[in-house]
Amino acid sequence: MTTATESPAKKRGIVRSVLATWRGRITVGFLLLFVCCLAAPLLAPADPLHQDLRHILELPSGSHWLGTDSLGRDVLSRLLYGGRSSIVGILEGVAAHLVVAVPLGVAAGYLGGRFDRYAMRAADIVMSVPTIVILLAILTIFNRSIAAAMITLGALGASGMMRIVRGTAMTVRQELYVSAAELLGLSRTQIIFRHILPRCRGVIIVQTSLFAAIAIGIQTGLTFLGLGPPPPAATWGGMVNEAATTLTTAPWLLVPAGGVIALTVLALGILGDTVRDVTAQSHTSSGGLRVKPAKRRPEAPAPTAAPERRALLSVRDLSVSFLTPRGEAEVLTGVGFDLDAGQTLGLVGESGSGKSVTARAVLGLLEANGRVTAGSVVFDGQELTRASRKELAALRGTRIALISQEPMVALDPSFRIGAQLTEIVRSHTKMSRRDARRRVLELMELVELPDPEEMARRYPFQISGGMAQRVAIAAALAGSPDLLIADEPTTALDVTVQAEILALLRRIQRETGMAVLLVTHDWGVVADICTHVAVMYAGQVVESAPVEQVFGASVHPYTSALMAASPDSAARRTPIDAIAGTVPPPGSRLDGCRFRDRCALAAADCADKDIPLLQLTEERASRCIHTELLQVRP
Numbered sequence: 242m243t244t245a246t247e248s249p250a251k252k253r254g255i256v257r258s259v260l261a262t263w264r265g266r267i268t269v270g271f272l273l274l275f276v277c278c279l280a281a282p283l284l285a286p287a288d289p290l291h292q293d294l295r296h297i298l299e300l301p302s303g304s305h306w307l308g309t310d311s312l313g314r315d316v317l318s319r320l321l322y323g324g325r326s327s328i329v330g331i332l333e334g335v336a337a338h339l340v341v342a343v344p345l346g347v348a349a350g351y352l353g354g355r356f357d358r359y360a361m362r363a364a365d366i367v368m369s370v371p372t373i374v375i376l377l378a379i380l381t382i383f384n385r386s387i388a389a390a391m392i393t394l395g396a397l398g399a400s401g402m403m404r405i406v407r408g409t410a411m412t413v414r415q416e417l418y419v420s421a422a423e424l425l426g427l428s429r430t431q432i433i434f435r436h437i438l439p440r441c442r443g444v445i446i447v448q449t450s451l452f453a454a455i456a457i458g459i460q461t462g463l464t465f466l467g468l469g470p471p472p473p474a475a476t477w478g479g480m481v482n483e484a485a486t487t488l489t490t491a492p493w494l495l496v497p498a499g500g501v502i503a504l505t506v507l508a509l510g511i512l513g514d515t516v517r518d519v520t521a522q523s524h525t526s527s528g529g530l531r532v533k534p535a536k537r538r539p540e541a542p543a544p545t546a547a548p549e550r551r552a553l554l555s556v557r558d559l560s561v562s563f564l565t566p567r568g569e570a571e572v573l574t575g576v577g578f579d580l581d582a583g584q585t586l587g588l589v590g591e592s593g594s595g596k597s598v599t600a601r602a603v604l605g606l607l608e609a610n611g612r613v614t615a616g617s618v619v620f621d622g623q624e625l626t627r628a629s630r631k632e633l634a635a636l637r638g639t640r641i642a643l644i645s646q647e648p649m650v651a652l653d654p655s656f657r658i659g660a661q662l663t664e665i666v667r668s669h670t671k672m673s674r675r676d677a678r679r680r681v682l683e684l685m686e687l688v689e690l691p692d693p694e695e696m697a698r699r700y701p702f703q704i705s706g707g708m709a710q711r712v713a714i715a716a717a718l719a720g721s722p723d724l725l726i727a728d729e730p731t732t733a734l735d736v737t738v739q740a741e742i743l744a745l746l747r748r749i750q751r752e753t754g755m756a757v758l759l760v761t762h763d764w765g766v767v768a769d770i771c772t773h774v775a776v777m778y779a780g781q782v783v784e785s786a787p788v789e790q791v792f793g794a795s796v797h798p799y800t801s802a803l804m805a806a807s808p809d810s811a812a813r814r815t816p817i818d819a820i821a822g823t824v825p826p827p828g829s830r831l832d833g834c835r836f837r838d839r840c841a842l843a844a845a846d847c848a849d850k851d852i853p854l855l856q857l858t859e860e861r862a863s864r865c866i867h868t869e870l871l872q873v874r875p
């Protein structure tokens with residue numbers, strides 16, 4: 242099954258896509274001829290400075306293919322030499338343009354924040370500078386040096402391209418595959434080179450060709466005005482100037498120089514348009530998981546002496562707030578649970594109860610407006626809420642991995658699946674490319690992908706959602722994680738595929754012994770795969786217990802109501818009975834029991850004070866003070 246439209250540019254790359262169009266072929270062909278001017282000393286039929294006053298202002302002939310000028314010099318030779326100095330000037334200008342615009346634009350767009358603000362203010366200031374005045378000053382100071390003028394032009398004109406590159410980088414930064422790459426522990430530099438720059442390539446080429454067209458116009462203008470190299474040096478602008486003086490007697494002389502300037506500017510403009518067209522087709526909003534070998538993760542710090550048995554993941558009193566336009570909103574309040582190796586803990590609850598925020602807080606991946614306000618997340622003895630960005634990056638992808646609801650958006654549509662997985666394997670190991678490829682095939686077999694060799698050659702848009710989830714699981718397993726966080730991994734899949742993926746996860750977990758934190762709202766999934774459950778409501782855990790105890794008899798009215806509302810037969814013991822009302826959004830939450838407005842068993846004392854999570858047995862806890870009304874004996 243194919244899930245996205247296959248784009249020619251995606252498959253072929255920009256150069257081939259441009260060459261596939263007739264516009265592209267003609268313009269590239271012409272520009273290659275232009276580049277031949279670099280070989281002017283080899284190609285020119287005569288010395289461009291050699292004067293022959295017996296043959297002035299001649300029309301094209303066998304001995305002078307483009308005729309001669311007013312001093313009898315060969316026009317073709319002067320055109321070739323003039324082209325050479327034009328190319329050199331353009332290259333200098335383009336180099337300065339790229340060196341300033343690309344790093345600043347990418348950094349401003351990807352890093353954002355203060356760097357972005359300062360970079361944009363600087364760009365505003367540069368844009369307000371009168372470029373032509375500065376160029377004239379530079380030519381005066383540097384003794385008519387076209388190189389100095391072009392470098393200045395490139396640098397001063399960079400703010401336009403910088404803004405465009407910044408915009409593209411900002412868009413790419415929001416793609417889920419960039420988050421996925423962060424999850425895999427890639428550094429910012431790696432993400433910039435692997436993900437941001439390749440996506441900016443199209444706009445960079447377009448802007449470069451447009452700038453080159455402008456640069457050639459300005460350079461010709463300067464030499465036309467006699468501000469470049471003094472006569473008798475051959476320049477295109479100088480040739481137009483000479484032709485203008487003999488326009489009435491020898492109009493032909495204007496054609497070679499004027500024509501070649503016009504055609505070059507036109508070709509650069511069309512090239513820019515063509516590249517823009519082919520890249521516009523190629524970048525639909527989809528993502529990627531392409532990574533480069535990362536530094537080996539540092540050894541986990543030696544755990545401080547802890548003789549007693551401790552959970553692999555221990556979340557205690559975790560509170561998280563988000564800054565919203567209406568002020569700071571607390572979305573998690575005192576969340577706590579433990580998870581051991583080999584266990585699968587299901588985080589269950591209605592939409593908005595805080596399951597995903599809990600998972601993201603564990604990974605240290607809260608959105609920029611969120612922060613942990615209290616509590617701790619201890620993973621294998623390491624406190625993650627105080628861990629540095631670098632320490633978290635070292636854990637992600639290797640010791641803690643994530644699979645999400647939509648695996649397709651975590652795969653880069655531009656690269657084959659095998660290549661993406663190989664890069665991921667190499668980012669976690671020091672394997673050679675060949676060994677990594679072998680490991681990829683093993684991983685693909687582990688996740689039961691049919692015909693791994695053939696599958697590795699496919700692009701993400703050539704596989705189904707179920708297969709993409711298997712690829713995502715293979716990617717997650719590449720670092721042999723101790724903890725897998727699965728955020729609704731089967732929600733987007735149809736029922737049969739869901740069952741297959743759950744069976745796969747169960748098998749892999751049994752074989753690897755890793756712990757799984759599974760975010761779901763589906764009791765069927767809980768029954769199928771979880772060993773333990775933590776039921777969440779309005780940012781709190783309201784019940785936690787081993788799974789069979791919860792299905793046996795829940796000890797919170799919300800859990801019972803949630804099960805009764807579940808369409809899944811595995812959990813349903815009564816007809817489907819939707820819970821009246823909705824989860825109160827952060828900011829409008831009740832004091833006392835947060836569920837009491839929707840609870841059939843609510844009593845006056847439910848509103849008295851905040852209800853703590855009451856430890857009923859060693860493994861079972863409930864945030865209800867009226868468990869006796871549930872007629873449950875924990």
Ligand SMILES: Nc1ncnc2c1ncn2[C@@H]1O[C@H](COP(=O)(O)OP(=O)(O)OP(=O)(O)O)[C@@H](O)[C@H]1O
Pocket residue numbers: 563564565572590591592593594595596597598599608610611762826827
């Ligand atoms: N970046 C954010 N800024 C403000 N509020 C947020 C942000 N992210 C999440 N929230 C809020 O936090 C609460 C919990 O969201 P969360 O995504 O964890 O819910 P969930 O239980 O996973 O729901 P679902 O099953 O729909 O994903 C919601 O009220 C949500 O609006």
